[in-house]
Amino acid sequence: MDLEKQPQQPVAPAGPAPAGIRASDADRDRIADILREAMAEGRLTAEEHAERIDLVYRAKTVGELQPLVQDLPAHGPAERRAETPYGYGPEGPVGPAENLVAVFSSSTRRGRWRVGGRTNAFSLFGSVEIDLTEALFGQRLTVINATSLFGSVEIRVPENISLRGSGTGIFGNFEVDTLESTDPEAPVVVVNGYSVFGHVEAKPKRGKLIANLHDQLRKHLGH
Numbered sequence: 324m325d326l327e328k329q330p331q332q333p334v335a336p337a338g339p340a341p342a343g344i345r346a347s348d349a350d351r352d353r354i355a356d357i358l359r360e361a362m363a364e365g366r367l368t369a370e371e372h373a374e375r376i377d378l379v380y381r382a383k384t385v386g387e388l389q390p391l392v393q394d395l396p397a398h399g400p401a402e403r404r405a406e407t408p409y410g411y412g413p414e415g416p417v418g419p420a421e422n423l424v425a426v427f428s429s430s431t432r433r434g435r436w437r438v439g440g441r442t443n444a445f446s447l448f449g450s451v452e453i454d455l456t457e458a459l460f461g462q463r464l465t466v467i468n469a470t471s472l473f474g475s476v477e478i479r480v481p482e483n484i485s486l487r488g489s490g491t492g493i494f495g496n497f498e499v500d501t502l503e504s505t506d507p508e509a510p511v512v513v514v515n516g517y518s519v520f521g522h523v524e525a526k527p528k529r530g531k532l533i534a535n536l537h538d539q540l541r542k543h544l545g546h
Contacts, residue, residue, distance in 0.1 A: 342386025348419070354379050354388045359464060361395045369501075373489040376466055377515035380420075380441060425449030425474065435459070442467045446474030446521065453478045456531035460510040467514045471495065471521035478525035480512055481533040488514030488525060495519060500526035509533070 355376060362372040375391045382388045420441035423430045426449055432442075433454035440462050444451045453467065456479055469476040469490070480486050483506065488499035495518040510533065514525040 342384065342389065344385045346382050346385050346388055350385060350388060351379050351382065354392055355464075355466075357392045357395055361392075366395060369487045370489050373487055373513050373515055376513055377468065377489075380466065380468065423451050423453065425451045433457070437461050438465055440465060444469045444476045444478075444516075446471045446476050448472075449474045451476045454528075455480045455512065456528045460533075463508070463510055465510060465512045467512065467516075467525075469514055469516035469518075469523045469525075471516075471518040471523050473519070474521045476516075476518075476521075476523045478512075478514060478523075479528040479531075480525070481531045482527040482529065483532045484509045485511040486514070486525060486527065487511065490515055490523060491517040492522070493517065493519045496522045496524075498522070498524045498526075502527060 358367065358372055358375050358379070361367045362369065367375070378391055379388065382391075419439070420443050421432075421439050423432060423442065423444045425445070426447045429450045429452070430444075430446075431452045431454075433452065435457050436459070438455060438458040438460055442453065442465070444453060444467060451469075451471075451474075453476070455465075467478060469478070480502075482502070483504055484502065485504045486499065486502040488501075490497035490499070492498075497516065497518050499514050512525075514523070516523055
């Protein structure tokens, strides 16, 4: 007797990740790319972009990320406008975040170093100093999340990059000297966070230009 063959059940296509699923770095970077495109197109102001970027890297689930781009068009790789590739590397943050922590102490990052896409600076009765004037930018957008509790976080950048940010000072100050570079390929540094009985300060260092640093690098490599 022939056995009756059972028809195979169709496999349902995989849908979007459930809202309660924990967000990955790739999920956060995808949302950050959409926000960056929206700011470049004038859909978001620098302040709105900074606020949403801060929420992106604080988000723990996919459901927390989705509302941040709900009112924006989703750009895929094929939809992005054709333009000259960014001279210093990828445009968005890449790689894991670097953490600088000072608790009743100090933490300093300066000199010739390759700055990552995301840096978290935390000071509790201490001081954190981030000097980007000789840093090599591996991507266009660099996000620094700065938190100061009874301490200080000081950030110095070259004069000819774009510097943006937003934050809150509670019995303290949060100060970002906004810069807008005339070079469309210049690195963009966004500083977000807050201070409580302390201060967070980001401003350019007079006389330091990123172009000079890249000339020095080419000379060092023998080009």
